[in-house]
Amino acid sequence: MATPADKAKEVKAGFTFRKYKDGDQEWPSLQSRIFTADETDKCPTYVHKTPPCQASCPSGEDIRGWLNIVRGIEKPQKDMAMQEYAFRRLTQANPFPSMMGRVCPAPCQTGCNRNVVEDYVGINAVEQYIGDTALQNKYSFKPAEKSTGKKVAVIGGGPAGLAAAYHLRLKGHAVTLFDDHAELGGMAKYGVPGYRLPRETLNGEINRITSMGVEVKLKTRVGVDVPMKDVEKQHDAVLFAIGCKSGRALPVPGADAPNCITGVAFLEAFNQGRLQAVSGRVVVIGGGDTSIDVVSVARRLGYIKEMAETERPEYVVMGQTAHDVAVTARKEGADVMLISRQPVEKMNAAKHEIDDAQREGVVIQGSLQPKEVILDGNGRAKALRVVELDFSANPPVEKPGTEKNIEADLIVSAIGQMGDFRGMEDFNNGKGLINSDKFYQVPGKPGYFVCGDIIRPHLLTTVIGQGSIAAESIDHYLKKEEMSKRPKVDVHHFNLLAKLNEVGLTPKEFKPDGPETERGIDRGLRGTSEQGKAVGGYAIHNFEDRSDAEVCQSNELFLGHFQYTARLKRTEMVPDANEVLGHFKERMLGLDEKQAVDEAKRCMSCGMCFECDNCVIYCPQTAVKRTPKTESTMGRYVYTDYDLCIGCHICADVCPTGYIKMGMGGDH
Known part of the structure; x- marks a missing residue:
C-alpha cells in the first residue's frame, strides 16, 4: 500500500494517474470473494465512440481523424500527401481551416481529455497548419460530378452562407449567392480585424468555395435590388444567412x-x-x-x-x-x-x-x-x-x-446584434431574428431555410456547422425525402465501412445460409469470428459503432499510458501598450510541419485505436492479435481469437483510448 511519502513523491514527480486506489486489493465483501474466478463469459469488443473534442465542436469536425492523419497513424492513399489527406478529412465538415485555426475560441480544446493529464492538445494550432498548407499548395474543392438540376438561393455571403453553398455544391445543387456588400465574407471580413485574420488567407478560402461553380451576385440586396418573388420563382429553395449586421x-x-x-x-x-x-x-x-x-x-x-x-x-x-x-x-x-x-x-x-x-x-x-x-x-x-x-x-x-x-x-x-430586414420584413420574428426549427427550416414557410447569426448570434464555428446541417435539410427537401432524425452526437463521424471501401477491403455482401421460418426470418448463419477475420468476409470482427450516441470520457481511458508532454504553443506577436499604436501585423504565427506532427502526437485518440499494441503485449493468452496487414486499416488493427480468450479483461484495462470494452463478442 502506498504511504503518504510515496504519494508525495508521485505528486512531486508530476504523476497524474493511478489505475487503482489504496485499499482496492481488499475484497469489499465476502460475497464478492466467493463469486470470483479468473475468467468470465465476456470477451473484448471494439467500441467506437466520439471523442469529447469533436463532440464539443459546433462545426462537427472529425478532429481525432485529422490529428491521427497528421501524426502518421492513418495513412493517405496512393501518392496523396499527408497534408492534403488531413485537409480533405477536415473539410468534410468545415471549409475554413485557416480561418478557424486563427479565430475560433476552440471549445474543442476545453473538452479535450488531455486536460486531465497536463494540458489540452493544440487543436487550433494544427488546424491552422493544415489550412495554411492547403492554401500554399492550392488545394481545391470539386463539386459533385453530376448536377441535380435544382437551384438554391443563398442570401448572405458570410461564413454560414458560404459553408452552406459549399455543402450544396458537393451534393450537386446549383447555388446563387446574394450579398449586399462589395465583397464576400460577412462578419469574418467586416467584423474580425485583419491582424487576427489576414485578408489573403480569408479571401483564399472564400475563392476556393466560389470556384466550385457558385454564382455570386454582389451589391445586391434581396427585397430591394431584386424582388423576393423573383428569387422564389428562379430557385427551388431559399436559405437565409443574412447574419446580424445591426448592432444594438x-x-x-x-x-x-x-x-x-x-x-x-x-x-x-x-x-x-x-x-x-x-x-x-x-x-x-x-x-x-x-x-x-x-x-x-x-x-x-x-x-x-x-x-x-x-x-x-x-x-x-x-x-x-x-x-x-x-x-x-x-x-x-x-x-x-x-x-x-x-x-x-x-x-x-x-x-x-x-x-x-x-x-x-x-x-x-x-x-x-x-x-x-x-x-x-x-x-x-x-x-x-x-x-x-x-x-x-x-x-x-x-x-x-x-x-x-x-x-x-x-x-x-x-x-x-440583430438582423437588417429591409425588403425581407415578413421574416422578422419581432426580435430582429428569424425563427427556425431543428432542421433549420423557417416554420410555416416550405422551401425556406435559415442558418447563422440571424437565428441567434453565436460563434463563427457554430454558424459554419449550421450551414452544413441546413444544406443537408435542403437536400432532403429537394429530393422530397422526410427530414431524418438528427443523431444525439451530431457531428461528422469516422465511418469504418467507408474506410474499408477506400482501401479496397469492401466487405462481401451478406448472403445467409439456412432455412427461413414461417415468419420469413432467417435462422441460419449470421456471422462468426472466422468470417470476420477472413479477407473479403462480410463481417467486421467484433466492432460496434456507438459514435452517434456516446462520447468517450476520460475515465474510460488508461491515462497511465500517457507521459507528461508540454503543449507546443504558437508564437504570438502581441504588442504591449507602448508598441500597439499602428501595429497591424498578424498576431498568431503558425507551427511548422515538425511542430504540427509533434503536437498531433499528443492526441490520445479517445474512442479509437491508435495502434499502441498494449492489448497485444499484455494479453496473457496471446488471444489478442494484430489484424494481418493485407486486411488491416484504421479502426481494424487488432482482433481477438475467442478460442484463446479467457475474459481476463487485461486488454481493456491497458487500452489508452477506451476502444476496448468487455462484452459478449460477435461480429457486426
Missing part, C-alpha cells in the same frame, strides 16, 4: 448622441479602410468577442489632437465622410476602456483575448451597469454614468452610492 444601441437615456455608436458599425468602418483614427477617450460597453475587437482596434488606431469636426470618428462610422491616411500620420495612443456587466473573469470573450487586450493597454472593468449618457451643451456625449453591481445576490443588484461618471469622447455599444 445602449438602452439608457442619452444614448442617441451622435458620438454613441455600435461595435458592429465601428468594425465595419475600420475593415473597409474608412476609419483611420478614434477619439482621445473611448469607452466600450460589452464583454464578448466583438467588444474585445473594438478596444484592440481603437488602441491600434490612436487619435489626433487637432481633428476637424467632419473627421470625428462617428461621422466616418456612419458613412458621412472618410479619413485621409496622410492627415492621420500624427496619431497618439487613445485611452481605451472596456466595461462589462459581468465580472471580468466571467466575461464571454476568450480569456487569451482579454489578456491580450490588457497587455495592449486596454483598461477593463467588470460588474458595472450603464445608467445614463451624460451630454454636453451641444448634445454630444461627454461621459457615461455607471453603477457597480453586487453579484453575491441573484439576480445581481446595484450597490447604493457607487454611481460614477466615466469621461468619454466616443462611446461604443457592443452589447448585441
